[in-house]
Amino acid sequence: MLLDEYEALEKSWGIDLPRAAEVKSLLTTENNARGDGEWFTKYSYSKPIDFTETPFVQLTTQQVAEANNKIENFKIRTIKFRQNEQSVVEVFKTHDIQAAEGDYYFYKARDHGNDTIVLLYKTADKELYKYEWHQ
Numbered sequence: 538m539l540l541d542e543y544e545a546l547e548k549s550w551g552i553d554l555p556r557a558a559e560v561k562s563l564l565t566t567e568n569n570a571r572g573d574g575e576w577f578t579k580y581s582y583s584k585p586i587d588f589t590e591t592p593f594v595q596l597t598t599q600q601v602a603e604a605n606n607k608i609e610n611f612k613i614r615t616i617k618f619r620q621n622e623q624s625v626v627e628v629f630k631t632h633d634i635q636a637a638e639g640d641y642y643f644y645k646a647r648d649h650g651n652d653t654i655v656l657l658y659k660t661a662d663k664e665l666y667k668y669e670w671h672q
Contacts, residue, residue, distance in 0.1 A: 591643075654670075
């Protein structure tokens with residue numbers, strides 16, 4: 538049985554997200570049977586998410602740069618790994634998401650940084666962006 542998006546997040550990263558009104562894959566580059574690849578996904582919610590009992594942090598002014606650096610690193614690694622493939626570059630140009638004070642953020646890495654996830658919830662838009670990398 539294949540895991541759905543939410544079960545996979547729970548199993549792989551220990552993140553339990555509420556069901557979104559809409560889930561849109563912005564970029565999927567799964568490579569092989571091992572599941573290597575990159576995923577950039579947008580979750581749109583009809584009401585705000587309560588992050589009080591989660592590992593997400595609400596970003597302060599001082600933490601915004603760290604979150605944006607993690608997102609930028611994902612973009613750079615993906616574009617480099619995909620050898621500047623134009624469709625990949627265009628996705629990141631079209632969806633240039635930036636963290637802001639008050640947004641919620643989660644980051645985790647394992648396997649010496651070969652597997653990473655960045656989750657950014659834009660409070661004003663009620664949208665969560667997932668940047669997931671497996672190599």
